[in-house]
Structure formats: C-alpha cells, structure tokens
Amino acid sequence: MSYERLRVAKKRVVGTKQVTKAVMKGTARVVYIAKDAEPHVTGPLIQLCRERGVEIVEVDSMKELGRACGIEVGSASAVILEE
Template sequence: MLSKLNDGNKIVGTKQVKRAVLNGDVDIVFIAKDAENKVTRDIEKLCNEKSVDIIYVNTMKELGNACGIEVSAASAALLK
C-alpha cells in the first residue's frame, strides 16, 4: 500500500492532509508512528470522524521516502 504514495495522486504534510480530510478529498491517510502525538492527534481524530482509513508507517523517514521526497514526513494521504 505504501508504494501507491510514489505513484498516486497524493499530498504530504500535516496541514495539507488535515485540510483534505476536512474537505472529504482523501481515500487513505498515512501517519508515521514516530511522529509527535501533538502533530498527528488532530488528523487521527478527523479520520475517525470522517471514517477515513489510517495506515501507520514505522518512521517519518520511511514515509518521506515512500512519498518521493528527501525529507521526513509525519503524514501523507492518497487523494480520491
């Protein structure tokens, strides 16, 4: 599933993911397990409210690599 981030229509970053979940534009959200809770807690709450699936990735570095960026990422999402 993580490989879809490299190929599919995606967004990366907590603010962008949060906005897209609120707008109903997201299929799946990816969250790094090692990201700070204060960064990801709002996204997790929104995903639960909007019934959006969450996939947890071990590290922020792994999530960033999966997205094809050279920096770590706390969250990312595949768009509808």
C-alpha cells in the first residue's frame, strides 16, 4: 500500500477522534484506516465514512500509518483534509 499521497498532503490529521471530527465537519477527503487496529475503535469511523460518502483506504499497519504521518507511534486512522 502506498502512503505517498498521505505523506505529501499539505493538510492531514492523525488519530481516530480528530479524524471523526473532520468527517463530521465535512472537511475529510480521504480517510486511512489501519487493518490491525481494534475494530471497536475503527468500526464507528468506517460506518460514518460510508454514510457521508468519504473515501476509505485500508492500510496494513498502525505502525506504518503513524510513520507515514511523521509520528513515532502507530495510528489507527488518519485523514487528508480538503485544502
């Protein structure tokens, strides 16, 4: 899975709470969800994205998703925001 699109995004947010807020506000363009994240954490976010018509990209690991976002820890989700 290529993380390049996320790496070069000018506006992005990391973390399920912040990603959920972005989807609710309507500013989310693409949401990245880690396959190895806990389903009770990501499930509601996935459902919200489907309801709102936001593109979802599943990635292999929380560790790689965090690294792509420039943080030292893993992340269950991240989002590219509208510019």
